[in-house]
Amino acid sequence: MAQQKVEIDIQDKGDYKVLVPVGDLDVYTVGSLRDALGKMIEDKTPSVVVDLDGVPFMDSSGLGALMGGVRRLREAGGDLAIACTREQHLKLFTITGFGEGVSIAPTVEEAAKGFRE
């Protein structure tokens, strides 16, 4: 069983952090994203934009990690927004309905504007 890796780059934008996963987000790699989001909560920086432009493939595990992140970050007083231009992922958000109620925009800055107050 191949254990692929996803690299997660973290950028600090002052008010919020940007997580940039590079690689597929699937059952093999989703643990890294979950851990990175958990660390944001531990570090008391619960406002996060996840930039999906470096993610060519995302399955329901990846989507689940993002939605779990939304719930946990909101409980911690922050929010999770998504920067994404990839048709395939946008479609997944539409089909499952997760696109509603979560800020999704083409750029990180626009996505961050949609953080819940």
Add this chain to the structure above:
Amino acid sequence: MAVKLSLRWKIVGGFGLLLVLIGLLGYVTLSLFSSLRQVQRRVFNDAVPGVVAVDEIVRSYTAQSAAVRGFLLLPSDPLLEQYLAEVSNVEDVVEESRSLFTSSLELELLDDLTQAGEDFQTSVEQDVVPLAEEGKRSLAQATFSQEGAPLILQIERLGRELRNLQREVVLRAEDDLQTRSNQARITLVAVIIGALGVGLLLTILLPRRLSSSLSELVEAARAIGRGDFDQKIDIRSGDEVEELGHRFTEMQGALKRLQQLALQDRELEIAGAIQRNLQQRTMPNTATVRLVPIQRQANLVGGDWYDVDVDHSSVTVAVGDASGKGIAAALMATVALSVLRAERGQGASARRIIERANEALKEATEPESFTTLIYATIDLATGQAGWLNMGHPSPFMLTSNDKDERTDGRPQGYFLEGPRNRALGWFDDPGMAETTIQLGPGDRLILYTDGFLEAKSPDGAIFGENRFAEALIRLAPLDSNELGEELVRDVEHFAAGKLDDDLTMLVIEFQGARLTQETTEGGNPEVRAAKTEN
């Protein structure tokens, strides 16, 4: 950087060094003996015989002088003979001892001494003795006192000087011997310390280090026996044992991975068993609706499920997909199915069933988990189908004839995009918009899971909706069973046999009569034909 030396070279090096030290020890001892012999030779063969010779020469001249004095007091032949005997003796001694003196100063002194002796003898033999024999004894005595006696004093003085020189030779030899023995002692001490050090290394430190390294490995091996693969091995001996330590660490990692894989396999086995137990083993038969399920379980167990129920007037069908993989996904499928069956058994409506399933999934599972599903009901008599799409991929329609007005007579396959709702297990209110459609005779409504769409080729391409639609249209002439199997084969081929997600499909084939009038009570689906380009 630590010097890398193999164990063999450490031992060979240690013993080699020991041998070199022993050789050095032998050399130093031998050279000490040889210098001792040289000193011995200088003292006993040259210096001491030299002193003896000088003493004998001086004694002989003094004896000559005494014999002459005696002769002058009382002339007699024996005294003269004694004198002559001493003269002969002194010549012999001088001749014999010349080789004992080597330095120019010694030879010069010896020459002076013999010269004084010869002068003394000349004075005695040519002046003193003839005067005495002529009876001029007083004159002879005066001459002897005047010429001979000072020469004897000179001889004695030269003899002392020559003897002193020999003593100096002995003293120098002594000093030399002292210096050499000191050097030898220092060398000996160094050699002994070195040999002790090497010996210590070879007999104590090397075995101890070896044994402590091996103990570490033994301890790690015992830990593996207990199932602990995390024992850290830190051996830095720079030799084969360190290499062994590295290999051991690699082995620990491999064993750990193997164990994880075994656990994972076990987990997947359990998940697979759970999921298989959820499947319906027989499909209900109805006069108008044929149901054909097709399922391939992925290695990872994707949490797909389906459920079919028939009552007197309708057939109810659900196809669901729990997010994630493995036991968690299989258990979520169990939760959804249990609620669904229980509520349906109590005669609950589709909306009520979905509501209850959403609540149960929200309560029972992690915020990462969600389930998508389509819950459809088909009227056995009319062929009217209605469904709730909860975040699930849109159903696909394969029509029976090539004159379908919904596709302008084009080939008979398209996605049915109706009003959609949200996935279950995450939202408080997932929505309850329903889609309805009228099935004609031979129409096939295909419900499926995203495993088909998300199948990935080795180079990362996704099977996707277009390939899915094209394949279904191409396979449309086949019987539903074959169609499903062929489609699965296509997808497996595309993914080079490596499916990460389950493939589940339910073909609902309407075999009833065509109604003259379509009934469209709910939301009418929008027809989305598959794109034909690649």
